[in-house]
Amino acid sequence: MSTLRLTMAQALVRYLAAQKIEIDGQQRPLFGGVWAIFGHGNVAGLGEALYGVQDRLPTYRGHNEQAMAHAAIAYAKASNRQRVMACTTSIGPGATNMVTAAAVAHVNRLPLLLLPGDVFATRRPDPVLQQIESFQDATVSANDCFRPVSRYWDRITRPEQILVALPRAMAVLTDPADCGPVTLALCQDVQAEACDYPESFFAEKVWRFRRPRPDQQELAKAAALLSQAQKPMIVAGGGVHYSLATDSLRAFAERHGVPVAETQAGKSALPWDHPLNLGALGVTGTSAANETAEEADVILAAGTRLQDFTTGSRALFKNPVRRIIQLNTAAFDAGKHQAEPLVADAREGLDTLSAQLSQYRSPAEWQDSARARVGGWTQAAEAVRAPEGAGPPSDAQVIGAVNRAADAQAIVVGAAGGLPGELHKLWRNGETGGYHMEYGYSCMGYEIAGGIGVKLAQPERDVIVMLGDGSYLMMNSEIATAAMLGVKLTIVVLDNRGFGCINRLQRGTGGESFNNLLQHTRHESLPDIDFRAHAESLGAKAVKAETLAALESALAEPYETAGPRVIVIDTDPLISTEAGGTWWDVAVPEVSERGAVREAHETYVAAKAAQRLAD
Numbered sequence: 001m002s003t004l005r006l007t008m009a010q011a012l013v014r015y016l017a018a019q020k021i022e023i024d025g026q027q028r029p030l031f032g033g034v035w036a037i038f039g040h041g042n043v044a045g046l047g048e049a050l051y052g053v054q055d056r057l058p059t060y061r062g063h064n065e066q067a068m069a070h071a072a073i074a075y076a077k078a079s080n081r082q083r084v085m086a087c088t089t090s091i092g093p094g095a096t097n098m099v100t101a102a103a104v105a106h107v108n109r110l111p112l113l114l115l116p117g118d119v120f121a122t123r124r125p126d127p128v129l130q131q132i133e134s135f136q137d138a139t140v141s142a143n144d145c146f147r148p149v150s151r152y153w154d155r156i157t158r159p160e161q162i163l164v165a166l167p168r169a170m171a172v173l174t175d176p177a178d179c180g181p182v183t184l185a186l187c188q189d190v191q192a193e194a195c196d197y198p199e200s201f202f203a204e205k206v207w208r209f210r211r212p213r214p215d216q217q218e219l220a221k222a223a224a225l226l227s228q229a230q231k232p233m234i235v236a237g238g239g240v241h242y243s244l245a246t247d248s249l250r251a252f253a254e255r256h257g258v259p260v261a262e263t264q265a266g267k268s269a270l271p272w273d274h275p276l277n278l279g280a281l282g283v284t285g286t287s288a289a290n291e292t293a294e295e296a297d298v299i300l301a302a303g304t305r306l307q308d309f310t311t312g313s314r315a316l317f318k319n320p321v322r323r324i325i326q327l328n329t330a331a332f333d334a335g336k337h338q339a340e341p342l343v344a345d346a347r348e349g350l351d352t353l354s355a356q357l358s359q360y361r362s363p364a365e366w367q368d369s370a371r372a373r374v375g376g377w378t379q380a381a382e383a384v385r386a387p388e389g390a391g392p393p394s395d396a397q398v399i400g401a402v403n404r405a406a407d408a409q410a411i412v413v414g415a416a417g418g419l420p421g422e423l424h425k426l427w428r429n430g431e432t433g434g435y436h437m438e439y440g441y442s443c444m445g446y447e448i449a450g451g452i453g454v455k456l457a458q459p460e461r462d463v464i465v466m467l468g469d470g471s472y473l474m475m476n477s478e479i480a481t482a483a484m485l486g487v488k489l490t491i492v493v494l495d496n497r498g499f500g501c502i503n504r505l506q507r508g509t510g511g512e513s514f515n516n517l518l519q520h521t522r523h524e525s526l527p528d529i530d531f532r533a534h535a536e537s538l539g540a541k542a543v544k545a546e547t548l549a550a551l552e553s554a555l556a557e558p559y560e561t562a563g564p565r566v567i568v569i570d571t572d573p574l575i576s577t578e579a580g581g582t583w584w585d586v587a588v589p590e591v592s593e594r595g596a597v598r599e600a601h602e603t604y605v606a607a608k609a610a611q612r613l614a615d
Contacts, residue, residue, distance in 0.1 A: 001199075001200075002198070002199040002200075003196040003197060003198055003199060004196070004197050004199050004202070005194055005195070005196050006194065006195065006197055007045065007048075007159070007191065007192050007193060007194050007195075008045070008156065008159035008162060008186075008190050008191055008192075008193055008194075009045040009046040009048070009049035009186070009191040009192065010048075010052065011159070011162060011195070011197050011201070011202075012046070012049065012162055012166065012186075013034075013046070013049045013053050013057055014053065014202050015162070015166050015201065015202060016031050016034075016057060016086065016113075016166075017029070017031070017053050017056040017057040018202050018203065018204050018205060019031060019170065019205050020204055020205065020206045020207065021082055021083060021206070021207050021208075022206055022207070022208050023082055027206055028083070029056070029057075029083075030083060030084055030174075030207060031057060031083070031084055031085060031086060031113075032058075032075055032079075032083050032084070032085050032456065032457070033057060033058040033059065033060055033085055033086075033456075034050060034057060034058070034059050034060070034085065034087070034088060034115075035059075035060050035061075035062050035068035035069070035071060035072055035085060035086070035087045035088070036050060036059050036060070036061060036062075036068075036088045036089075037061065037062055037063075037064075037065055037068065037088075037089055037090070037094055038088075038090065039089065039090020039091070039092075039094050039117065039130075040090060040091070040117075040129060040130075040188070041089075041090035041092065041094070041095075041116075041117025041118070041130070041188045042088050042089065042090050042091075042115075042116075042117040042186070042188065042191065043090070044188075044191075045117075045186070045188060045190075045191025045192045046088050046115065046117075046186065046191055050088075060481075060485065061481070061484075062449075062477075062478065062481050063477035063478060063480055063481050064097065064449075064475060064477045064478065065087070065089045065094050065095075065097035065098050066097045066098060066100050066101050066475070067445065067449035067475050067477060067478045067481075068449065068478075068481075069087045069098045069101030069102070069104075069112065069114065070101050070104065070438075070443070070445070070446045070449035070450050070453070071449040071450065071452045071453035071456070071478065071481075072084075072085035072086070072087050072101075072112055073101060073104055073105050073108070073110050073112055073438075073446075073450070073453065074413070074436065074438075074446070074450035074451070074452070074453030074454050074457070075453035075454070075456050075457045076105075076110045076111050076112065076453075076457075077108070077110050077436065077438075077453075078411070078433075078436060078453065078454040078457035078458050079457045079458075080242050080244060080433075081110065081111055081176075081179060082209075083457065084111045084113060084173055085112070085113070085453075086112075086113035086114070086115055087101075087112070087113070087114055087115065088114075088115040088116070088117075088186075089115075089116050089117065090116075090117045090130070091116070091117040091118055091119065091128070091129075091130045091141075091142070091188060092129070092130025092131070092142060093130065094116070094117075095116030095117065095118075095142055095143055095185075096142050096145055098114055098116065099145050099149060100443065101443075102114060102146055102149040102150060102181045102183065103149040103441055103443075104438060104440070104441045104443050104446065105149075105180060105181040106149045106150070106151065106180050106181055107440035107441045108238070108265070108438065108440040108441065109179050109180055109238070109242075109330075110179065110180065110181075111172075111173040111174070111179050111181070111182075112180075112181040112182070113169065113173060113181075113182050113184070114146065114182065114183045114184070115184055115186055116143050116146070116183070116185055116186070117185075117186055117187075117188050117191070118141055118143050118155060118156075118185040118187045118188065119131050119187060119188070120188060120189045121157040121158070121187040121189055121190050122189055123138075128188075130142075141185070143155065143183065143185035146181075146183040146185070147183075149181065150180070150181050150182060150183040151172050151179070151180030151181060151182060152168060152169055152172040152180075152182045152183075153183045153185075154169075154183070154184050154185070155184075155185040155187065156184055156185065156186050156187060156190055157187050157190060159193045159194070159195035160195050160197075162184075163197070163198075163201060165184055166184075169182040169184060170205075170207070174207045174210075175210065176209070176210055176211075176212070176242070176243070176329040176330075176345060177212075177329045177330040177332075178330075209243075209244075209345075210345075211243070211345040211347065211348050212329060212343065212344050212345050212348065213344055213345070213348045213349075213352065214327075214343065214344035214348065214349050214352055214353070215342075215343065215344075218340070218341055218342050218343065218344075219342065219344075219352060219353060219356060220356070221340055222300075222325045222327075222340055222342045222353055222356075223353060223356035223357055225298050225323050225325060225340060226256075226298055226300065226325070226353070226357055226360065227357055227360050228298075229297055229298035229362065230297055230362070230366065231292075231296050231297045231298070231319070231362070231363075231366050232256075232296065232297070232298045232299075232300065232362050232366075233258060233259050233260070233278070233296040233298075233299055233300070234249070234252070234253060234258050234259070234260045234261070234299075234300045234302060235260075235261050235262075235263065235266070235281060235299060235300070235301040235302065235304055235306070235310065236249055236260055236261070236262045236263065236266035236270070236302055236303070236304070237263045237265055237266040237302060237303040237304025237305070237310075238263070238265025238266055238303055238304065239266075239302065239303015239304065239327075239328060239329065239346045240266055240269045240302055240303045240346050241265070241266070241268075241269060241303075241432075241433060242303065243329070243345050243347045243348075244347060245302070245303070245345075245346040245347035245350055246269050246270070246433075248346070248347045248350040248351050248354075249270065249302065249346075249350060250270060250274070251350075251354065252350045252351075252353070252354045253270075253274075253276045254276065255354060255361075256357055256360055256361055256362065257276075257361040257362040257364075257367045258276070258300070258362055259276045259277075259278050259292055259366075259367070259370035260274075260276055260277055260278060261278040261279065261280070261281035261285070261289035261292065261293065262277070262278075262279065262280055262281060262289075263280075263281060263282070263304050263310050264280075264284070264309070264420065264424055264437045264439040264440075265304070265437070265439070265440065266302075266303065266304060267424060267427075267429065267435040267437070268429040268431075268432055268433055268434045268435035269432065270432075271429065271430065271431075271432075272427075272428040272429050272430075273428070275371055275374070276367075276371075277374070278292055278370060278373070278374060278377075279377060279425065280424040280425050280580070281293060281310055281316075282309045282310040282311065282312055282316060282582060283308075283309045283312060283313075283421070283581055283582055283583075283584040284309060284420065284421035284422075284424040284425055284580075284581065285424070285425065285580055285581060285582060286377045286381070286425055286580045287373065287376065287377050287380065287579060287580045288370070288373035288374045288376065288377040290312075290316060290580065290581070291373055292369075292370055292373060293316050293317055294316065294317070294318045294319070295318075295319055296317065296319060296322060297319050297321055297322055297323070298322070298323050298324075298325065299317060299322065299323070299324045299325070300325045300353075301324060301325065301326050301327065301328075301339065302327045302328075302346050302349070302350065303327065303328060303329075303346045304328075304333075305328075305333045305336060306324075306326075306333075306336055306337055307440070308584065308585065309439070309584065311337070312582040312583050312584065313583065313585035313611055314337075314611050314612050314613070315582070315583055315585075315607070315608075315610040315611040315612070316582050316583075323339075323340065324337050324338075324339040324340065325339060325340045325342055326339035326340070326341050326342065327342040327344060327346060327349040327350070327353075328341075328342075328343065328344075328346075329343065329344065329346070330343075331343050377579075377580065380579040380580070381425065381426055381579070383579075384396040384397070384400075384426070384577050384579060385397060385399060385400030385403070385426055386400065387400065387401060387548040387549070391572060392496075392570045392571050392572040393548050393569070393571055393572065394571065394572055394575040394576070394577075395418055395419060395422045395494060395571055395575070395576065395577075396422050396575075396576075396577050397548055398466075398492070398551065398569060398571060399419075399422055399423060399426050399427060399466070400426070401548050401551050401555070402464060402466065402492055402551070402555060403426075403427060403428055404552065405552055405556055406430075406462065406464060406555075407430070407462050408431055408434075409431045409434070409460075409461050409462065410430070410434060410461065410462040410463070410464055411433065411434050411435070411436050411454055411458065411461050411462070411463050411464070412427055412429075412434065412435055412436065412464050412465075412466060413436045413437075413447060413450050413451045413454055413463060413464065413465045413466070414436075414437050414438075414447055414465070414466050414467060415437065415438040415442065415443055415444065415445075415446035415447045415450065415467070416438075416439075416442045416443060416444040416445075416446070416447075416471060417444065417467070417468045417470060417471060417499070417500070417501045417502075418468070418500055418501035418504070418576060419466055419467065419468060419494065420437050420439050420442070421576070421577075421581075422576065422577055423435070423437065423466065424437070424439075425577060425579075425580050425581075426577065431461075433458075436450070436454055438450060444470060444471045444474045444475075445471055445474040445475030446471075446475075447465050447466070447467040447471055447491075448465055448467065448472075448475065448476060448478045448479060448482070448489075448491060449475065449478040449481075450465070451463050451465035451482075451487075451489045451491065452481060452482050452487050452489070455488065456487070462490070463488075463489050463490070464489075464490045464491075464492065465489055465490065465491045465492065466492045466494070467491070467492075467493060467494070468493070468494050468495070468496060468499075468500065468501075469493060469494070469495040469496065469497065469498070469529070469531065470498065470499045470500075472493050472531065473529075476534070476535070476538065477538075479491070479535055479538040479539065479540050479564055479566070480538040480539055482539075482540075482563060482564040483538060483539025483540060483563045483564060484539070486562035486563055487563070487564065488559070488561075488562055488563065488564070489564040489565070490555070490559070490564075490565055490567070491535070491540070491564055491565070491566045491567070492551075492566075492567050492569070493531050493535075493566060493567070493568045493569070494569060494571045495529075495531060495568060495569065495570050495571065496517075496570075496571045496572065496573035497517060497518050497519070497570075497573060498516055498517030498518045498519070498520075498521075498573060499516040499517070500516075500571075500573035500574070501576075502516050503516035503517050503573060503574075504573075504574065504576055508600075509588045509597070509604075510588060510592070510594065510596040510597035510598070510600030510601070511596075511597065512594075512596075517573055531566070531568045532544040532566070532568050535564075535566035535568070536566075539563060539564075540563065540564045540565060540566045541561070541563070541564075541566070542565065542566040542567070542568070543565075543566075543567055543568070544568045544569070545567055545568065545569045546569075546570075548569075550569075551567060551569050555567065583607045583610070585608070585611065586604075587604070588600045588601040588603075588604040589601060
């Protein structure tokens with residue numbers, strides 16, 4: 001057997017560089033690169049190894065470990081899970097900074113390879129700098145924090161262990177059902193240890209989409225339910241994108257006359273103006289989608305885990321005879337809500353189910369009612385998007401301005417706060433995949449880093465990042481990364497001077513404004529932050545738009561130079577779109593000295609009457 005003598009770190013990166021993916025008949029590297037912030041726990045071992053493979057596996061340097069992992073996650077999401085990035089950090093705070101990002105990837109079923117440095121396997125120099133010592137278990141390190149937020153976890157304490165660990169990691173990163181973050185904690189001494197590795201281990205490996213077909217019994221049950229449906233609807237989730245099933249979704253909806261609503265992850269599966277597209281569903285949904293959901297008798301949920309924002313905390317689907325079919329690659333998700341499971345790839349499932357349904361079409365009056373509702377919602381949405389009124393604009397008005405200025409192929413990126421709700425309802429995507437929202441974990445700080453990942457994955461499309469001042473202050477460092485890499489982004493910062501979304505929720509549950517907007521926090525003096533100047537100091541071209549007209553003008557200016565541009569606009573923190581939406585279960589205190597809270601609790605109890613433990 002022919003062997004190569006390499007350090008563990010050299011072998012690891014050589015293996016990663018040999019992994020390929022077949023996309024549209026063409027082979028490409030599976031790994032788009034490695035994000036790295038070096039420290040004593042990885043610079044000598046993995047750092048030296050990465051230096052030697054730059055031509056095959058590029059290394060990108062971030063400014064914050066969590067942020068660079070967000071960029072890697074966004075890259076995978078924008079690549080429909082067909083391509084992946086890895087992230088490496090030192091031992092200690094660099095490693096634990098990535099735990100939040102691992103949770104983001106885990107919740108959203110997105111592939112991410114994390115390679116944090118770890119303690120010395122020999123323990124000879126213990127305790128080393130940045131080592132967390134467990135008083136009860138000497139085998140525990142800080143990297144054990146990754147266990148609950150990883151789909152696969154391993155600690156490499158011998159160089160030959162990667163012969164088993166790496167193929168297992170790849171199986172998870174490329175599996176449609178088990179896809180998620182993988183953590184391989186790399187003991188820093190082992191990174192530098194040499195081993196005679198089989199040369200065959202580094203042979204090129206080509207991965208292809210696995211497309212599980214539905215079980216015939218499950219398929220027959222689902223077809224029987226749908227064929228009798230008088231008021232069917234489809235809920236399109238992120239799995240529709242990941243399985244490249246958008247064309248199949250459209251064909252299914254048109255052939256069988258079934259209206260489609262979209263989750264946050266599923267939005268842009270259909271063009272916004274498709275006649276059967278009801279728009280956003282749930283708490284952040286349109287009136288068209290939610291009114292249809294209340295009446296639907298059969299709900300085909302494709303590629304979604306039906307979380308609480310989608311189902312109105314299990315109170316949205318009100319038809320007493322309703323049945324749910326869960327089309328999902330993961331049996332774990334397909335069994336939720338007492339649904340009839342249809343465990344399969346979304347594209348295979350839609351295509352085979354459509355064939356089983358043959359000439360079935362929903363009643364004409366059901367399709368007509370869906371179109372009428374869409375028309376009504378379009379008018380309501382246009383009213384709140386319109387640039388009217390005095391004072392700072394609403395988020396909805398800013399969205400309208402940005403949307404009007406955006407190309408049809410643009411991708412809008414966001415994550416947390418009030419913007420995802422407004423964007424879900426109001427953003428009008430042109431091309432498929434034009435909406436990129438991290439709302440599974442709703443992680444503030446994802447936005448700018450995520451925009452970088454999206455642009456790296458789809459450099460031919462314009463990328464527009466929209467975020468509030470709260471998210472900007474949490475994680476703005478990757479503006480410098482975008483400037484350094486020449487990544488072309490448009491970043492729109494909506495400054496409402498605090499956490500406006502949670503302030504509105506606080507008031508909506510009977511509370512007084514407290515500790516959310518800056519003016520309601522403990523302070524000696526209120527900060528007056530110049531976001532334009534700050535962004536400019538990080539390397540962006542930045543302007544402050546005083547009006548909506550100025551915002552549209554700034555967006556319309558030619559943008560040919562590399563790097564990010566930032567446009568800041570002040571917004572009203574109190575206004576949100578009242579049209580659309582549905583109830584969301586946020587527990588209100590049963591006991592309070594304040595009448596507003598007691599009143600809110602009574603409303604809460606009444607709303608819970610429509611909530612079911614099972615659907």
